[in-house]
Amino acid sequence: MKEILRKDIDRINAYVPGKPIDLVQREMGIKKVIKLASNENPFGVSPKAKKAIQKSxxxxxxxxxxxxxxxxxxxxxxxxxxxxxxxxxxxxxxxxxxxxxxxxxxxxxxxxxxxxxxxxxxxxxxxxxxxxxxxxxxxxxxxxxxxxxxxxxxxxxxxxxxxxxxxxxxxxxxxxxxxxxxxxxxxxxxxxxxxxxxxxxxxxxxxxxxxxxxxxxxxxxxxxxxxxxxxxxxxxxxxxxxxxxxxxxxxxxxxxxxxxxxxxxxxxDKFLEKTRKLIIAERKKIYQEFKKMNIEYVPSQANFIMFKTEMDGLALCKQLLKKGIIIRDLKQYGLENFVRVTIGKPWENKLFIRTLKKILKEEK
Ligand SMILES: Cc1ncc(COP(=O)(O)O)c(C=O)c1O
The missing domain is CATH 3.40.640.10 (Type I PLP-dependent aspartate aminotransferase-like (Major domain))
Known part of the structure; x- marks a missing residue:
């Protein structure tokens, strides 16, 4: 069967997306799941956009x-x-x-x-x-x-x-x-x-x-x-x-x-400004938390932060997943000890930090 495929097809690695919330709910059997994995807007859809979609x-x-x-x-x-x-x-x-x-x-x-x-x-x-x-x-x-x-x-x-x-x-x-x-x-x-x-x-x-x-x-x-x-x-x-x-x-x-x-x-403009302000403020708050936890992070100009973990990044992501938090490991980039977290709503970020602390403490 394989002979029929393009000769260079094995050179291509499929894109690995962040896991969808409902998939994690099904796989883990848990209801409360937050996704901080695909750099989406934590505020969801702008009310003006919603109205325009309904109208069309x-x-x-x-x-x-x-x-x-x-x-x-x-x-x-x-x-x-x-x-x-x-x-x-x-x-x-x-x-x-x-x-x-x-x-x-x-x-x-x-x-x-x-x-x-x-x-x-x-x-x-x-x-x-x-x-x-x-x-x-x-x-x-x-x-x-x-x-x-x-x-x-x-x-x-x-x-x-x-x-x-x-x-x-x-x-x-x-x-x-x-x-x-x-x-x-x-x-x-x-x-x-x-x-x-x-x-x-x-x-x-x-x-x-x-x-x-x-x-x-x-x-x-x-x-x-x-x-x-x-x-x-x-x-x-x-x-x-x-x-x-x-x-x-x-x-x-x-x-x-x-x-x-x-x-x-x-x-x-209101929606965009609210989003921008929240992300920039939360970015700073997460840095502060990382500093308190002695976690090395890369200062970011985006709505996500890459940080270093003592434990294997994939293992950390799996542990977080069990607790209903989806973030991204960076194994596909060869960065086994780094992960990337998307900045979410303030309560989501707090929950993420609290859960991360717990996991890292249990690991010691
Ligand atoms: C740097 C960069 N460019 C482009 C994209 C894709 O964006 P779009 O959803 O518009 O295809 C992403 C999505 O994660 C991205 O990180």
């Missing part, structure tokens, strides 16, 4: 508007760009796929970091391309090493900023220098899925660079905007790149409910 339910017998006309115009105004600078996708996952299909010729390669969002590598491989993943330096993207690894085969460079799973970021100076030094026939993709949670002054401004540089910026409605289940993200780039990517995307790639909900939430 009667429209779902029709195909969606493939051009996302109204949403694109709303976002363009917000970003002070032309609608021709924007492409929507079924999550930014889909846009990563569209980029690879649009830009890579046969034999060309993707360059990125080790210990970053795994979809860059998975999607490159799924499309039959090779990838080169450069180790991090002090848990950060090593832009010098990435630059030194560019060769004639390199076509697209993916940078997650802030990075997942480390939460570290590349600053304005570092990114500007990198963009300047990378040859103009290479594409740089800066994936800003967690952009809304940053609180540093030197975080790079990328949107104003897209018309002068070989740059695509990715953002998503899955994190701060609370629409992970609807699947919608976007790319911002010069109109030549966008036009080419428009040819590759599926004609109806963004469903009607996602378009309406995204438009509503773009106009819900």
């Amino acid at each position: 339910l009667n429209e779902v017998f029709r195909y969606p508007d493939g051009s996302c006309y109204y949403l694109k115009n709303t976002l363009a105004k917000k970003l002070r760009l032309s609608p021709d600078n924007i492409l929507f996708g079924n999550g930014s996952d889909e846009i990563i796929d569209i980029i690879i299909k649009t830009f890579l010729n046969a034999g060309e390669e993707v360059l990125t970091s080790q210990t970053t969002f795994v979809e860059y590598e998975i999607i490159a491989k799924a499309n039959g391309f090779r990838e080169n993943c450069i180790p991090l330096k002090n848990f950060r993207y090593d832009l010098d090493a990435i630059k030194n690894n560019i060769n004639e085969k390199t076509k697209v460079i993916f940078i997650a900023n802030p990075n997942n799973p480390t939460g570290t970021y590349v600053n304005e100076n570092e990114l500007s220098k990198f963009i300047k030094e990378v040859p103009k026939d290479k594409l740089i993709v800066v994936d800003e899925a967690y952009w809304d949670f940053t609180d540093v002054d030197d975080f790079p401004g990328t949107i104003d660079k897209i018309n002068s540089e070989n740059l695509i910026v990715l953002r998503t409605f899955s994190k701060a905007y609370g629409l992970a289940g609807l699947r919608i993200g976007y790319a911002v780039a010069n109109s030549t790149f966008i036009k080419a990517m428009e040819k590759i995307r599926q004609p109806f790639n963004v469903n009607t409910l996602a378009q309406r909900a995204a438009q509503a939430v773009l106009n819900d």
Whole structure:
């Protein structure tokens, strides 16, 4: 049977998602389960988005508007760009796929970091391309090493900023220098899925660079905007790149409910501000708790924190799971002694810390 499959199929490792709550409830036989594993918004869905979804339910017998006309115009105004600078996708996952299909010729390669969002590598491989993943330096993207690894085969460079799973970021100076030094026939993709949670002054401004540089910026409605289940993200780039990517995307790639909900939430500044404030405040509180517990953590600009554990990370995650708390082990990245926890509601974070303390005490 196996002979019929693509020859390089074994090179691809399937994506491992955070366990869904109902699966853990079934497997563990417990009712109270909290999920701090997939970097979702702890506040759920914005009330404005909910209303927009309910209002558009009667429209779902029709195909969606493939051009996302109204949403694109709303976002363009917000970003002070032309609608021709924007492409929507079924999550930014889909846009990563569209980029690879649009830009890579046969034999060309993707360059990125080790210990970053795994979809860059998975999607490159799924499309039959090779990838080169450069180790991090002090848990950060090593832009010098990435630059030194560019060769004639390199076509697209993916940078997650802030990075997942480390939460570290590349600053304005570092990114500007990198963009300047990378040859103009290479594409740089800066994936800003967690952009809304940053609180540093030197975080790079990328949107104003897209018309002068070989740059695509990715953002998503899955994190701060609370629409992970609807699947919608976007790319911002010069109109030549966008036009080419428009040819590759599926004609109806963004469903009607996602378009309406995204438009509503773009106009819900209150929801976004509440989310941002909560995440940034809770991030600091969790740092304090980690310090008290002598836990080594990596300061994060995202809505998750990576931390070190004395015990095996997978074993810790299993223990937490038994107690109804889902977080992520980082075994697939070769980080056996690290785990990643998503910042939740204050009571969820307290419960997580309390449970973690108990488990670590029992281990001693
Ligand atoms: C860095 C990064 N980019 C993109 C995504 C995917 O986002 P979306 O839900 O828009 O496909 C994730 C999701 O975890 C992510 O961590």
